Amino acid sequence: MNTADTVVAIDGLVKHYGKVEAVRGIDLKVARGEVFGFLGPNGSGKSTTIRCLLGLLRPTAGRINAFGLDATRDGVEMRRRLTYVPGELRLPDRLTGMELATSFGHLRGGFDPTRRDQLAERLRLDLHRRLRDLSTGNRRKVALLLAFLFDAELIVLDEPTNGLDPLMQREFLAMVREARAAGATVFLSSHSLSEVQRAADRVAILRAGKLVAQGTVAELRGRARQRIEVWFEEDPPTAELQALPGMVDPVVDDHRFTATLSGSIQPLLSLLAHCHVGSMLVEEPDLEEAFLDLYDGGPA
């Protein structure tokens, strides 16, 4: 990746809170125009990294910059070119969504009321209600509206779909794709594997303050484990199932077959095409389980 193509560069980032080591040495680069998924379980250091990027926290060691600007030294200029949705969302309760959008318009400049109204309609958001009267999901929509209201080169989203219903999650993903198509770079932090794999081009996985994997979504999906459960309407082909590549801990219990699959699901589907299958469940494991094999020696 050329320097000119790099929007976010994190180099040896360390952040301690007293004796707590929240981030323990992260290196990553985010390229211009990509949706970068930042995955990890709660407490893995995602929000701390993002708050360092925004200049809200001062790194204990290492460098973090965006557009070649240092997050601590050139924070104002850097933040002029990005927008942000915090993970722990706290909004000024007494204001309406309209007042908050206008207030941010004054703070940032370049405020377009038409775009505000279009986004509100798209998110099905009533901007005339006081923020304290809004549900968690609607408050999240207000934060999303603010993030997409201004022309930003970088959109930083920390757990942006918390509290959103599935319909709105889909709308959000569409907004992310449109922003990318318009040239924006999106830094998307989430603990939801499915959300990230639907939106991101590349993914970094964080655990206990360290990066445990980086790559394209396709690469990482290929290495992730999925839990498989199949109900047969006949005796299961036990030997063939157990011989499939990537099958871990296969168990046949009467007409029910369970296993964990690492790698492509295609060989399994090819085998099942010749069987009478009543139903099938492919369950996405939680992140930690899904990428267990990426962690050096298991839990840190």
Place this chain on the structure above:
Amino acid sequence: MNGRILELVGGPLRAMRRAIFWWSLGLAALIAMTIAVWPAFKGSSGISQAMDQLPSGVVQAFGLADFGTPAGFLRGNLYDFFVPLLLAAAAVLFVNGQTAGEEASGRMELYLAQPISREAVLLGRVVAAVIALVVVTVVMLLAQLASDAAFDLQINIRFVLSTIVLSGLLAAFHGSLAVAVAGIRGRPSLVLAIGLGAAFAGLIANSLFPLSAVIAPWRHLSPWDWAFGGNPLENATGLWRYAALAVPTIVLTAVGVFAVARRDISGA
């Protein structure tokens, strides 16, 4: 001057408008209700004589001297400590609510993620708190002047004005101490403890230290002594007393603004 600067001050002011209203109303009512009983005290030598029976140290400590005169009445009932203490508390609360309170609640984060320096955000909130304090002080002054006229309390207006301005400056001093603490560490409990604690400590030093000859000189370390040591309800106040409050106020504010840009912002 542009929309951004107006928003940095106007936003916090909007958030404080109810607090400004209730503090103004409360202090104006306190002043009016106190002065409403002045006609019963006016020219009463009996009350002054009764006060004179108390030990002189107690009379001085609680501002009870010359209770039958307009200046003595106002000092003993309002300006010796009651009104300045309440005004200082208002200033500390205004500052705390807009700085450490906002930070601890997590509401500051979205603002600090905008293209504005932390110094500008804090200064905007300081200016808003100063405007709030000025509004409350002006309402107090108007309540005082109106009550003086209504209940025939005859006192030199310049002396009243200077006493109230000194009360406002003393409050600003404690507000700026709150700014400094909030800038260094955005914890509301710490800001309140140091801001209000300093106001009480200064009051005690000013009122009670003179009771002991050994510690009496230390009263001059108290901002309350700088403000009211010259008895401003009865004497013209030297300019140095205003400066003694204004200069540290500016310095403490600068400390807070300097410190806030050099530390972590706490999350929700």
